[in-house]
Amino acid sequence: MIKRKKNVFVRFITNPKVQPFLSVILPVALGLFIFILWQTQVLHKLLHTDTFTLPLPSQINQIIGDNIPKIITNVKSTVLVAVIGLTIGSLIGYLIAVIATVFPKWGAGGLSIVAAFNAIPIVALAPVMTNWTKDVSKDASVRSMVAKILVVMIVSIATMSVNAYRGLNDLPVFSLDLMKSYAAKRRIVFLKLRLPNSVPYIFTALRVGVPSSVISAIVSEYFAEYITGVGRQIRENIVIAQYATAWAYIAVACIIGISMYCILMIFEGILLRNRRS
Amino acid sequence: MKLVNLMKGHGDDMRDMRRCRTKKMSAILMVAVLTMASMNGCSSKKETTKTNQTNQTTEATTTSPEGTTAADTSEAGVMSNEEIIKQAASEGKVGNWGLGNEYEIQALLTKYGQPITYLSQAFDMDGFDDDSISLASAMTFNELGLVKNSYDGGYNYGNTVGTIDMNEEGVAMLEDNIFCTKAFAMANPNTVKAFIYASMQGWKYACENPEEAAEIVYKYGSSVSPDHQAYMASEVKKLVETDMQGSAVTELGKMDEAAMQQTLQLAQQYIQLDDATAADKLSKLTLDDVRDTSYWEAAASSTDGKFGDLEKTDVTIQLKWLPQAQFMGYYVALEKGYYKEVGLNVDVVSGGGDISETTAVSNGTVDFGVTWLANLIAANAGGMDLLEVSQVYQRSGLVLVYKLDTFTK
Numbered sequence: 001m002i003k004r005k006k007n008v009f010v011r012f013i014t015n016p017k018v019q020p021f022l023s024v025i026l027p028v029a030l031g032l033f034i035f036i037l038w039q040t041q042v043l044h045k046l047l048h049t050d051t052f053t054l055p056l057p058s059q060i061n062q063i064i065g066d067n068i069p070k071i072i073t074n075v076k077s078t079v080l081v082a083v084i085g086l087t088i089g090s091l092i093g094y095l096i097a098v099i100a101t102v103f104p105k106w107g108a109g110g111l112s113i114v115a116a117f118n119a120i121p122i123v124a125l126a127p128v129m130t131n132w133t134k135d136v137s138k139d140a141s142v143r144s145m146v147a148k149i150l151v152v153m154i155v156s157i158a159t160m161s162v163n164a165y166r167g168l169n170d171l172p173v174f175s176l177d178l179m180k181s182y183a184a185k186r187r188i189v190f191l192k193l194r195l196p197n198s199v200p201y202i203f204t205a206l207r208v209g210v211p212s213s214v215i216s217a218i219v220s221e222y223f224a225e226y227i228t229g230v231g232r233q234i235r236e237n238i239v240i241a242q243y244a245t246a247w248a249y250i251a252v253a254c255i256i257g258i259s260m261y262c263i264l265m266i267f268e269g270i271l272l273r274n275r276r277s
Numbered sequence: 278m279k280l281v282n283l284m285k286g287h288g289d290d291m292r293d294m295r296r297c298r299t300k301k302m303s304a305i306l307m308v309a310v311l312t313m314a315s316m317n318g319c320s321s322k323k324e325t326t327k328t329n330q331t332n333q334t335t336e337a338t339t340t341s342p343e344g345t346t347a348a349d350t351s352e353a354g355v356m357s358n359e360e361i362i363k364q365a366a367s368e369g370k371v372g373n374w375g376l377g378n379e380y381e382i383q384a385l386l387t388k389y390g391q392p393i394t395y396l397s398q399a400f401d402m403d404g405f406d407d408d409s410i411s412l413a414s415a416m417t418f419n420e421l422g423l424v425k426n427s428y429d430g431g432y433n434y435g436n437t438v439g440t441i442d443m444n445e446e447g448v449a450m451l452e453d454n455i456f457c458t459k460a461f462a463m464a465n466p467n468t469v470k471a472f473i474y475a476s477m478q479g480w481k482y483a484c485e486n487p488e489e490a491a492e493i494v495y496k497y498g499s500s501v502s503p504d505h506q507a508y509m510a511s512e513v514k515k516l517v518e519t520d521m522q523g524s525a526v527t528e529l530g531k532m533d534e535a536a537m538q539q540t541l542q543l544a545q546q547y548i549q550l551d552d553a554t555a556a557d558k559l560s561k562l563t564l565d566d567v568r569d570t571s572y573w574e575a576a577a578s579s580t581d582g583k584f585g586d587l588e589k590t591d592v593t594i595q596l597k598w599l600p601q602a603q604f605m606g607y608y609v610a611l612e613k614g615y616y617k618e619v620g621l622n623v624d625v626v627s628g629g630g631d632i633s634e635t636t637a638v639s640n641g642t643v644d645f646g647v648t649w650l651a652n653l654i655a656a657n658a659g660g661m662d663l664l665e666v667s668q669v670y671q672r673s674g675l676v677l678v679y680k681l682d683t684f685t686k
C-alpha cells in the first residue's frame with residue numbers, strides 16, 4: 001500500500017509538538033481579530049451601535065492609563081472582598097462536606113439545603129446582608145466590607161461543599177473495599193483515601209468559585225453603604241452616562257477575574273503535578 | 278440454614294424499614310423546626326417594629342404640645358446647621374443615594390469645609406430610622422413625607438425631625454426638567470413647542486388642584502399609597518411655583534438664568550469624570566450647550582396651542598422615577614386631554630432604579646425625558662447631545678433630614 005504524503009499544512013497542524021502551541025495561538029488570534037474589528041468600528045456596524053455606547057479600545061485604555069491610582073484603590077477593595085470571602089466560604093464549604101461524609105444520614109439532606117443557597121440571586125442577597133450587618137461596626141467601611149464578604153462567602157460555600165462532597169465520596173472502585181480488607185479505621189480511610197482523593201475536586205470547585213466570587217463582590221458593591229470598588233464605579237458611571245469610563249472599569253473587572261483564574265491555574269499545576277501522568 | 282437465612286433477611290428488612298422511618302421522622306422534625314424558627318423570626322421582628330412604632334407615636338403625641346413651642350426649643354436645644362453638618366460629617370454619617378444625586382450635598386459639605394464623602398443611602402429611609410445615617414438625604418415631596426407621616430410606609434417621626442434646605446444654604450441645583458436631543462428639537466420644533474404647551478397646561482391644572490392630580494396619578498399606576506401621593510402633590514406644587522429665593526413663579530416651566538448658571542457652575546465643580554476628554558468638555562460647557570429657551574418661550578406666549586403642522590404626533594416621555602405625583606403634570610395633561618387638544622398622542626414611560634433617562638432619550642428609545650439638569654450636563658460632557666427645553670422645578674427639592682434629639686446641645 002502506498003502511503004500518500006500529506007501536504008505540509010496538515011502535517012504541521014497534526015504535529016504533536018505544535019499542537020499545544022496552536023491551542024494557545026488560535027484563541028489569541030480570534031481575540032485579536034475581534035479586537036481589530038472593534039477598534040476599526042466594523043463591530044459597531046455589525047451590532048448597530050455607536051462609539052458612545054461601545055467606546056473604542058484605545059479610548060478605554062486611555063482612561064485606564066489616566067486613572068491608575070484610583071483604579072488600584074477600587075481594585076484592592078474588590079479583590080480583598082473576593083479573596084477573603086472565597087477563602088472563608090471554601091473552608092466552611094469543605095467542612096460541611098466533611099461533616100456530610102462523616103454523618104452520611106444527615107449529610108445528603110444538609111448538602112441539598114446548602115446547594116439551595118446557591119440558587120439565591122446575589123442581587124437579593126446583597127441588600128439583605130447590608131441590613132443584617134448594620135450593628136457589626138460603627139465604621140461604615142468595616143460593616144460594608146463584612147456584608148460584601150458574607151455575600152461572597154455564601155456563594156462560595158455551596159460550590160465548594162457540593163464538589164468536595166463528591167471528592168470525598170466518589171472514590172476509585174474497590175479502594176474502599178481494599179481499605180476495609182486492611183481493617184483500616186475510619187479515620188485512616190479518611191486521611192489516606194478520602195482527603196487526597198478530594199484535592200482535584202477542590203480545584204474544580206475553585207475554578208467555578210474564583211470567577212463567581214469576583215462577580216458576587218462586584219454585585220454586592222452595588223448595595224454596600226460604603227462607596228468603593230470596581231462594581232460601584234461601573235454602576236455610577238453608567239447611570240451618569242459615562243460609558244467610556246464604565247467600560248474601563250468593566251475591562252478592569254475582566255482583568256481581575258482572569259488574573260485570579262491564572263493564579264489558581266498555576267497553583268493547581270504545582271500541586272497536582274504528580275497526579276498527571 | 279435456609280430458615281436462618283430467611284430470618285436474617287427478614288431482620289435486615291425490618292432494620293431497613295426502621296432506618297427509613299427514623300430518617301423520615303427526623304426529616305419531618307427538621308422541616309418543622311425550620312418553619313417554626315422562620316415563623317418565629319418573622320413575628321418577633323414584626324412585634325419589635327410595632328412596639329417601636331407605638332413608642333414613636335407616644336413620643337410624637339407627647340412632644341406635640343411642645344411642638345407649639347418648637348421654635349424656641351430649637352433655638353435653645355438644637356445645634357445650628359453648620360454644627361450639625363460638621364458633627365455628622367466627622368462621624369461619616371451623611372447619606373445620599375449617589376448616582377448623580379450627590380452634587381448638592383458635596384457642595385454643602387465643601388461650604389462647611391468637610392470632606393465630600395458620604396454613605397450610600399438605599400431607596401428607603403431605614404438607614405435613617407436605625408441611626409446608621411444621621412443626616413440623610415430626602416426629597417421634600419417623597420422621603421421627607423415618609424419620615425414625618427404615619428400613613429402606610431411612613432416612619433411617623435412627626436415634628437421630631439429637622440431639615441437643612443439646599444435653597445437656603447445657597448447650594449441648590451435645578452432638578453426635574455423636560456429635555457430631548459438637539460437633533461430631535463431641530464427636526465421637530467412644532468412638536469416640541471406643542472408638547473411643552475400641553476405639559477405646562479397639565480402642570481398648571483395639577484398645581485391648582487393637587488388633590489385631584491394625586492388621584493389621577495394614583496389611577497395611572499402608583500408605587501406608593503394614595504395618602505403619600507396626595508402629600509407628594511402638595512409638596513411638588515411648591516417646587517413648581519416657587520423659585521430658589523422663595524418668591525412665587527407665575528410662568529411655569531421657565532428657565533431662570535441665574536438658577537441655571539448656579540446649577541452649571543456647581544455641576545462643573547462637583548461632577549468628577551475619570552474620562553479626560555469628558556472632563557475637559559465639562560469644564561468648557563456653557564448654558565447654550567445644555568438648554569434652548571426658544572421652544573418654551575414660543576409655548577408660553579401661545580394662547581391656543583397651535584404651532585402649525587406637527588412633525589411628529591406620536592411621542593413618548595421617559596420619567597426619571599416610578600409613576601408618582603413628582604410627575605403629576607404629565608399624567609394630568611394625559612387625563613385631561615391637553616395633549617390630544619394640541620394634536621399629540623403621548624405615551625408616558627415610567628422609570629425607576631438604574632434606568633438612565635439620558636441614555637433612553639439619546640439613543641432614540643423615547644423622544645422626551647425628565648431628568649435633573651446636572652445629569653443632563655454630565656451626559657453632554659460624556660458625549661451626548663441633549664437639550665433642556667423647559668425647567669419644571671424652579672427650586673431644589675433636596676433636603677438633609679435629621680432627628681432633633683441626635684443633634685441637641
